[in-house]
Amino acid sequence: MDDDSATSDCTIALVDDDRNILASVSIALQSEGFRTRLYPDGESALKALIANPADLGIFDIKMPRMDGLELLKRLREKVQMPVIFLTSKDDEIDEELGFATGADDYVAKPFSQRLLIARVRAVLRRAENRRNAKSEDIVGGTAAIVRGRLEMDPARHRVHWDGKDVSLTVTEFMILEALAHRPDVVKSRNQLMDAAYQDDVYVDDRTIDSHIKRLRRKFRQVDPEFDAIDTLYGAGYRFTGN
Template identity: 70%
Template structure:
């Protein structure tokens, strides 16, 4: 197993078309080996990289379905890897962080990570988070040639004032200008925009973006909301449609 591996960690041939592919980026070879074995036992194919520089080119050239990044790595750490990857890709990413790296967790989520798990971590928890994110991403990967969704269906287009969302194609515009969102950001925004003016608690928003059996804390939702605002303000500096109701949650205003 090498730092530039782009194959299954236990074989010499690429994963079959029916398998979901998970990229693992960590300088700890024991973690790479252990996680590869656990993921493959669940039916996933894995690609492993022992540093960020080796991973970046491979992730851009041949994207997996999801990636798991360590933060502290040689040559290019996980934060820099995510920053560079987000220039061209909305690939779902989970961070592995040490418990004393709370600031890194917040920075990573602000940069567009979908989730994070603290080290030492439970393999069961990581597998649950991976399954959750892939389930959330699946409806957004619908074939663009498929029949248009019916009004009122879960994947129907959503128009709220200057906001337009197309869940079937994972597209968002504000005043006609495209806004690129990760899967988590899209689902949180959709939950807010479905009922303008209605306050959604953090728990309600977590339920919209995560299944009931996966725990995330309030900081995760807050970090994603901050990044959503930042992205919309990049196309409209006056954007204020996502409102904070302190002690209660968030709401969307289409006025």
């Protein structure tokens, strides 16, 4: 998906109780060719998006009536759509909760419109690649990765550990795939950023660290002894689960 196709026929749902943010972000997205739907709170957004999902959602976390975390949780019970969270600046709790709920990315306030649009394009591109992979014939699909107890099927976006399903976001999947592709080889944060954010989108070290934490937690839900992702302080991470 190139930049033109990433913006054509794509609708972005903006959910924020700050009407100034709704207006400014909507104008910026529309100037890039996106359609936008605006919602001032989570309750109104939930009803509308279940009935008519958007291609991507941008949700503020802290809102009255229904916050962004609850909105995403309840929305995912009915429909699947990628979501970017808007979080408080330097609020690691917001970030962790967002990824725990299944967000595909986050942008901390205050943010530049340019950064947000770049993240939107990156998430839409990853979602499109995932859909294309699922629709491929198995003969022409991407080969599965088997590393000891880990099994990854990129064509179907499936991950199993000891035969048990592990549900990952697109970004988490791409980071794990980069690590598992070459076991015992240390991947720097920059290399993992390149694997997960392939569009020269700026992310900081904390974003990758948060994804790694979420990966470990998800695997430990099916195996409390999971320790196949090592941290090498000052160097990066490696997968050791041969």
